[in-house]
Amino acid sequence: MQNFVRNLITEWRKLNLPFDDETFTVAVSGGADSVSLLLALQELRERKKLNSRFVVAHFNHNLRGDESDQDEQFVKSLAGRFGFELVLGKSEISIQKGNLEQNARESRYEFLTATAENLDAYAVLTAHTLNDQAETFLFNLLRGSGLDGLGGMKPVSSLEWRAESKERAGKSEIRNPKSEVQLVRPLLNWAKREDTENFCQLNEIEFRYDAMNEDLKFNRVRIRKVLLPLLKDFNPKIVETLAKTAKLLREDAEQLATVNGRTAEKEPESDKDQRPKSENKVEILLLKDLKDVFPSMRRTILRGWLKDNRGNLRGLELKHIEAIERWLFSRKSGRTVELPGGEIVLKKDGKLHFQKTKVEK
Numbered sequence: 194m195q196n197f198v199r200n201l202i203t204e205w206r207k208l209n210l211p212f213d214d215e216t217f218t219v220a221v222s223g224g225a226d227s228v229s230l231l232l233a234l235q236e237l238r239e240r241k242k243l244n245s246r247f248v249v250a251h252f253n254h255n256l257r258g259d260e261s262d263q264d265e266q267f268v269k270s271l272a273g274r275f276g277f278e279l280v281l282g283k284s285e286i287s288i289q290k291g292n293l294e295q296n297a298r299e300s301r302y303e304f305l306t307a308t309a310e311n312l313d314a315y316a317v318l319t320a321h322t323l324n325d326q327a328e329t330f331l332f333n334l335l336r337g338s339g340l341d342g343l344g345g346m347k348p349v350s351s352l353e354w355r356a357e358s359k360e361r362a363g364k365s366e367i368r369n370p371k372s373e374v375q376l377v378r379p380l381l382n383w384a385k386r387e388d389t390e391n392f393c394q395l396n397e398i399e400f401r402y403d404a405m406n407e408d409l410k411f412n413r414v415r416i417r418k419v420l421l422p423l424l425k426d427f428n429p430k431i432v433e434t435l436a437k438t439a440k441l442l443r444e445d446a447e448q449l450a451t452v453n454g455r456t457a458e459k460e461p462e463s464d465k466d467q468r469p470k471s472e473n474k475v476e477i478l479l480l481k482d483l484k485d486v487f488p489s490m491r492r493t494i495l496r497g498w499l500k501d502n503r504g505n506l507r508g509l510e511l512k513h514i515e516a517i518e519r520w521l522f523s524r525k526s527g528r529t530v531e532l533p534g535g536e537i538v539l540k541k542d543g544k545l546h547f548q549k550t551k552v553e554k
Contacts, residue, residue, distance in 0.1 A: 194240070197384070197392040201233045202242055202377050208349055212253040215315040216281075217377075218308050220301075221271070223251070223401035226320035228271065229389035230379075230380060231395050234318075235275045246278075250308045250317075253283040253299045256293075257404065262400050271398075280308050294411060295507075306352055309374040316375035317352055324417075327435035331416050337511035338497050344383040344443030345436070350375040374420045382440075385432060446493065478545040483521055491518065499532075501545040508533035517545070 206408045213416035219228040219234065237243040237345075251268040255261050265281060272279040286297050305317050333342035352374045378391070409415050409452045424431045478498050482493050490515050500506050509532065516530050516536055529537045539546040 194236070194512040195392070195395065197229065197388060198233045198236050200383050201230075201379060201488050202237055204348075204383060207382075208379065210379070211245065211315060211379065212242070214246065214505065218248050218250045218305060218312060218314045218317045220305055220317060220319045221249050221268050222403075223267045223271075224320075224403060225390040225393050225400040226322055226325075226380065226384075226386065228400045229399060230318065230382075231271065231275070231277070232392065232398065235277075236512070245315075248254075248278040248280060248308075248312055248314070250280045250282070250305055253281065254286050254297050254300065255283060256297065257285055264403075267401050273464050274350040280312075282308070302352070303422050306374065309352065314374060316349075316377045318379060319380050319503045320389070321346055321378040322384045322389060323381070323385055323432050323436045326381055326439055327421065327432045328413055330435045330439045331420060333414055335412075336414075338506075339444035339492050339511070339514065340442055341496055341500070341506065342494075343439060343499065344446045345439035346378060346381060347443065348378050348381050349539050350376050350475070380394045382436075477547075480521060480543050480545065482541070488518070491521075498545075499538075499547070502510075503532075503534075503536065521545075 219227075219231055221231055231247075231249065234247055236244065238247065249268065249272040251265060253261050269279060269281070271277075283307045284300045284304070286293065286300055308314075309317050329345045330343060333345070336342075390400070405411070406414060407418070409418065418545055421431065434442075478494070483494060486494070495514055495517055496506060496509075499509060503509075513530070513532055519531055520528070520540060529539050531537050535549070539548060539549050
């Protein structure tokens, strides 16, 4: 058994993933990372180390014309060669509205979630590596993230996605905001990109390469191609160092989240009855639970509260959190802090209220 395969089964045990009688959806783009994961799963399946059903899922973003179609054909051929079931998805990604990378990610995870739920799958497996974790850490650091963002990706989490476009999601603006399906990244804690490429080469598999990974107009590409090489001059093991730092910060964030779980609560029904029905979904946060805690804990509480209400932290920056913090200690009441997307936070009667849209007076 090759080291790559041995490391995967070791991580499988550490993550306490089931070995038998489950269904897993494996996200395969055709690149070295996802192909290496599929090859390792195939070997473990052949050796009877894993006795579960693995279904390959490939999403064609249709962003690179013929090359995108060739990626799809490659994955189709690979799945057939090793006897994996295959589910294909395809969509036209908007390049005019919003962030192209984010739009592509949204569409991909909508597809993966729907596929996994249709298969009654235990989890979706993705091939994120230590490199992806290091890039995510730097990406979030540069945009001023708190502990949640700096903690990076989790090896195991609930598969969540939020549909920002009604055209893409159908009738509902938010479709299945929290799925019971798990999102598992079994390479995240140990594999580097060079490991996945080497494993493909050892197995004589010519993986696909996405030319968009060279396009410096994307922030993540500039981090990968410009910033990380510069940092490597200072620390040859910068990828491992940043990934380890993210893990430590994630553990801190999880501890804080446990401590802070008691601070947010639903507004009492008696208070709701006195307001218009259109406001009855507003979540509240008690000011007294925020003023006498350490600043880091207070920011963690605020981020968690906003994430619960918004569904994500997208578009929020440190300046928004700091604005709410400054406002907490102001004697003025009834004013609002505006957030991205027309959302607001209102201070009233010793509480913070979250509202999706500003109420016209």
